[in-house]
Amino acid sequence: MKNTIKVLIADDERYSRDELKHLLKAFSSIQVVDEAESGEAAIMKAVHLQPHVVFLDVEMPKMNGMEVAKSLMALKKVPLIIFATAYPQFAAEAFRYEATDYLLKPYDEEMVRQTVQRIEKQLLSKAKHETVKTAGKLAIEEDGEIIYIEPKDIIYMYRDDKVSRIIAKSGSYETKISLKELESRLNPFSFFRIHKSYLVNLEYVTRLTPWFNGAYQLEMENRKEMLSVSRNYVKALRARLEI
Incomplete structure (x- = not known):
């Protein structure tokens, strides 16, 4: 992200x-x-479009905002999620999906301003972090040594009990680092x-x-094993893979 924050607004009501x-x-x-207009x-x-932020209405037909948020969290670049609804009782559930903020309808100008300030602060910090990380290698400690793995050489990773296993072109590795952290x-x-237990390199x-x-x-x-794709991730996976 540079100076512009890309926003997607999802709401089935045009007026909103x-x-x-x-x-x-x-x-x-x-x-x-x-x-x-729909989830x-x-x-x-x-x-x-890979927006930085999605303003997401909670109450939409067929696929509600909570279900959409669950799918968005599976994307490579997870956008910040701002839930919007006329019903305050959804607030507690919204933050289970790591929502950045929660806006009540009808929208209040001051509340929107505070939300934008929160978005700007969070994305600026994230952009600095990603700039540092992009050039690095993944460090894995094994038998007292630190092994550095090129991210582009990693084929897939999965969680196996209390360890994460990394399958790369150079071999397989084991680490206590959680899959979420990886x-x-x-x-x-x-x-x-x-x-929930598998992360793959789309390349x-x-x-x-x-x-x-x-x-x-x-x-x-170059792998014989087949990996299971949960039905919750199929639609987003196909959209990422296909042109």
Whole structure:
């Protein structure tokens, strides 16, 4: 992120989208890149546009805001999520999805200003962190030694009981670092979570095969084993892989 914060507004009510878009125009750092009328559309547009922030209505038909947030958290670049609703009782649940903020409708100009300030502060800190990490290698401690692995050489990773196992072109490695932490460190690269216990490098994906109950199996380059893709991640995975 440079000086512009890309924003996606997802709300099934046009009046609410227009109202929020109007309030956000007051901030030079904010650029509303698109709008979505449904949860499904919000996910697809988030995958293709990679917004920094998604303002997400909680109450939408078919796929509500909480379900959308769950899918967005599986993306390579997870946007900040700002929930918006007329119902304050959803606030506690919203923060289970690591929401950055929670706005009540009708929108209050001062509350929106405070939310934008919070967004600016958080994204500036994140941008500095990513700039430092992009040039580095993943450090793994093994038998008292520190091994440095090129992120581009990692094929996939998975959680096995109390350790994370890393499968790379140079071999397999074991670390006590959690999968969530590994995902955070490798955020600037082409990694994608396909299951709560699996993280894959999209550069090595060669085939996606239907399995059962909406789940799929993933084939990786130069690997015989098939990896399970949870049905919750299939739609976002296909959107990332396909042109």
